[in-house]
Amino acid sequence: GQQLNQSPQSMFIQEGEDVSMNCTSSSIFNTWLWYKQDPGEGPVLLIALYKAGELTSNGRLTAQFGITRKDSFLNISASIPSDVGIYFCAGPTSGTYKYIFGTGTRLKVLA
């Protein structure tokens, strides 16, 4: 079945640094979603992408829909301590309303 692979699995960065993470799939997606989850809480939708090549920003976050439609990227600029959490990519599987999720990138920010 379809899978979403996220890289890296975890990151330790210094406050103020920029962060990049990506999500890849073996099959095409028409929508990419990026979420952040804090411990013990539900994921919060950060950015939704709908077109190949699309670049969308939400504050310090920027996400891109890969041209091949098989990948997506999330960048966080000038990280701050509250950026700590797990970032998930997700998307609806082709022709259905079922979603699959990546295994997440765990971000830790060192002050």
Add this chain to the structure above:
Amino acid sequence: DGGITQSPKYLFRKEGQNVTLSCEQNLNHDAMYWYRQDPGQGLRLIYYSQIVNDFQKGDIAEGYSVSREKKESFPLTVTSAQKNPTAFYLCASTPTGTYEQYFGPGTRLTVT
């Protein structure tokens, strides 16, 4: 405030008992979903419903049941047939016409 509510936040049950997790939304979303999250893993789909009185099995439906009698509500029952029920359960909903999925705060179920 509009949103998705799940109650309770923490739930404890003895093995062999059925337990029902609540999910309510006042966003007027048509589609609702239940996911299970285990430590260090991504979300896995249990059941989803696109409209009232209709629902479909997800990837790990065995040992679970749902109902969708009202648009606002999508309760999940974890039955005694579920072999490993201890997990974090997340409810989500999606408005018609988009693929943006929104999540509730989750219920952590512990079965001993």
